[in-house]
Amino acid sequence: MFKTLIPLLLVMASLLPFTATEAVEVKDLYQASVTINSRNNTDRGIALKDALAAVMIKVGGNKSVLNNIMIKKSLNDYRLYLNQYRYQLKTIHTIKPIAEDKTKQLFLLASFNEDKINQLFQQANLEIWGRLRPQILLWLVNEDGLIRTVMSNSTHSNLPFIVNDFSVQRGLPIMMPLMDLTDTSQIRLSDIWGRFEQPIRKASGRYFAEAIVVMRISNSSLLAYEPESQVDAESNDCGLLCTQTVLKEQDYILDWNLLGWSLNSDQKRFTQQYQGSERKKLLQQGLADITELIYQHYALSTTSNNDFIIEVANIDSLAIYVDVFDFLTNLSAVKSVTLLSAEGASRRFNLKLIGSSDTLVASLKLNKQLKQFIDPLARFNAATFNDEEGEIAVPIFYWGN
Numbered sequence: 001m002f003k004t005l006i007p008l009l010l011v012m013a014s015l016l017p018f019t020a021t022e023a024v025e026v027k028d029l030y031q032a033s034v035t036i037n038s039r040n041n042t043d044r045g046i047a048l049k050d051a052l053a054a055v056m057i058k059v060g061g062n063k064s065v066l067n068n069i070m071i072k073k074s075l076n077d078y079r080l081y082l083n084q085y086r087y088q089l090k091t092i093h094t095i096k097p098i099a100e101d102k103t104k105q106l107f108l109l110a111s112f113n114e115d116k117i118n119q120l121f122q123q124a125n126l127e128i129w130g131r132l133r134p135q136i137l138l139w140l141v142n143e144d145g146l147i148r149t150v151m152s153n154s155t156h157s158n159l160p161f162i163v164n165d166f167s168v169q170r171g172l173p174i175m176m177p178l179m180d181l182t183d184t185s186q187i188r189l190s191d192i193w194g195r196f197e198q199p200i201r202k203a204s205g206r207y208f209a210e211a212i213v214v215m216r217i218s219n220s221s222l223l224a225y226e227p228e229s230q231v232d233a234e235s236n237d238c239g240l241l242c243t244q245t246v247l248k249e250q251d252y253i254l255d256w257n258l259l260g261w262s263l264n265s266d267q268k269r270f271t272q273q274y275q276g277s278e279r280k281k282l283l284q285q286g287l288a289d290i291t292e293l294i295y296q297h298y299a300l301s302t303t304s305n306n307d308f309i310i311e312v313a314n315i316d317s318l319a320i321y322v323d324v325f326d327f328l329t330n331l332s333a334v335k336s337v338t339l340l341s342a343e344g345a346s347r348r349f350n351l352k353l354i355g356s357s358d359t360l361v362a363s364l365k366l367n368k369q370l371k372q373f374i375d376p377l378a379r380f381n382a383a384t385f386n387d388e389e390g391e392i393a394v395p396i397f398y399w400g401n
Contacts, residue, residue, distance in 0.1 A: 023210060023366030024173035025131050030055055031111035032169070039087060044108065048085060051110040052078045058171040059117060061129045061295030063288070070124040081117060085110040094158065127299040128354075129171070130332025132366050134210030134294060136174045138163060139192050139200065142279075143218035148189055152179040159217075162280055166287045172294070174287070175207065182206065195257055210366065213290060215256040217279055222253035251275060254282040258290060298362055300333050306353045308360060309340065309394045313373070316345040324399050325349075327369060333360040348394065370397045 032054035036047040052075055056065050065071055074081065088107040121128050140151040142159060153160050153176060160176060167174040177183050187203035195214050204212050216222065255273040272289055276282050315321050324347070328337045333353055340348040353360055364370055373396040 023132050024135050026133050026171045026173065027131075028111075029058060029131055029171055030114045030117060031109065032058070033088065033107050033109045036087070036106050036108040038106070044085075047108040048078050048082065048110055049075050051085075051108060052081060052112060054169060055112050055117065058169070059128055060121065060126055061299055062292040065126055068124050068126060070120060071126070074120055081112045081120075083111045083113055122354075128332070129295055129299055130363060132332065132363060133171065133173055134298070134366055135208070136172060136290070136294070137204050137207045137209035137212050138174050138176050139204075139212070139214045140176060141189070141193055141214075141216050143193075143216065143220055143222070145220055148193060150177070150179055150189055150192060152176050154179075159279070159283065162283050163287065166284060170288070170291050172287075172291045175209070177203070177207070197259060201259070211294065212259040213256055214259070215254065215283075215286060217252060217254045217282065219252050222255070223251055223275075251277060252279050252282055254279075254286050256286050256290065258293065298359070298366075300354050300359055300363075306357060308351045308353050308357045309348060310351065311346055311348045311394050311396045312370070312399055313346050313396050314398050314400065315347045320399060321347065324370075331360070331363065333363050364397075370399055372397050 032051040034047050034050045034054060037043045053066060056071055056074075057063055059065075060071075066075075086109055088109055090105055090107055092103045092105045094103070118128060140159060140163065142149050142151060142157065149155060149157070151157060151159050151163075153164070163174055163176065166172075183203060187199050191199040191203075192214060193216065200212065200214060253273065253275050256271065258270040270293060272286065274282050274285055312324055315324055325337060325339070328334055328349060328351060334351050335354050336352045338350045338352075340350050342348075351360070361372070364372070
């Protein structure tokens with residue numbers, strides 16, 4: 001009997017929602033892979049400059065950082081920031097309606113010095129984006145004529161490759177739904193296309209994403225029809241039927257909705273729409289605008305230098321103290337950490353921040369290791385005192401999973 005239960009348990013386990021996190025630590029933030037024509041010195045210099053520019057955009061959150069004078073100068077001095085590079089020969093897949101083309105392309109993978117780049121951003125008074133970034137769930141529907149398809153990584157299309165490549169290049173964790181039995185039983189294609197929030201949020205729950213994006217690409221129903229020509233009604237005897245409407249040749253519409261920063265129903269929704277002749281460019285533009293919108297919420301201002309006092313209430317061993325101290329020190333928003341006091345299991349720390357305390361709290365929400373105790377006084381900090389005891393009222397956190 002035990003043997004017969006094993007297959008059943010495996011099937012049941014496969015149907016359970018998988019465990020995911022709302023935030024992802026982006027690795028290789030200071031490296032980039034770019035195409036290169038050959039291994040000669042001239043092409044290598046161009047590729048290294050392009051790779052450093054890609055890293056600057058990834059760290060800075062948007063392309064506008066490349067307009068900064070100091071950043072422009074650093075691109076010409078790329079050797080000052082370079083750690084190492086190597087060549088890669090990759091297979092490029094191009095999916096067509098009938099077949100799939102495979103071609104070889106030479107890439108250059110370069111990594112750059114994190115401390116030097118962060119220091120450059122600080123000198124240039126530019127904002128940076130930390131390694132811990134929100135997980136985005138993308139419901140992408142492609143409409144080609146009368147056929148609509150919800151994209152997943154297993155879909156026979158170039159669109160998932162474009163999404164995954166953008167995710168790596170810009171350092172924004174983007175995942176698409178599996179579109180497995182669980183997804184198809186929870187949501188209909190018409191729900192996604194109609195952007196009905198309740199079923200979308202319900203189906204998205206298993207992915208534990210920080211934000212949900214619904215994106216539609218269409219070459220038919222989303223496009224406006226325009227009169228093509230007027231035919232002489234007297235000579236053709238067809239009346240109003242002579243007015244024909246056709247689509248603009250090769251045009252596409254892409255629109256997207258961002259359903260907020262969490263799965264709570266009271267979050268804001270943002271939306272945008274574009275029209276153009278290339279699906280790839282429209283998709284990249286939409287993803288870029290979404291990235292910059294999210295970046296504005298989590299970016300760290302290098303021009304600020306604030307002190308922020310917090311208390312961690314359940315540090316009951318030296319090992320936990322070391323873990324907490326290391327955790328705080330490694331936060332992208334934190335420049336330095338100082339232990340102010342110790343009483344019982346409570347430890348009070350002064351954090352010297354890069355940016356505002358709101359930015360720090362926003363980034364902490366992406367990591368479940370340090371949870372804030374919600375208290376009416378938690379919104380106040382070092383400038384607020386308790387009249388009766390003369391003590392500073394500080395936010396309290398608890399360490400643990």
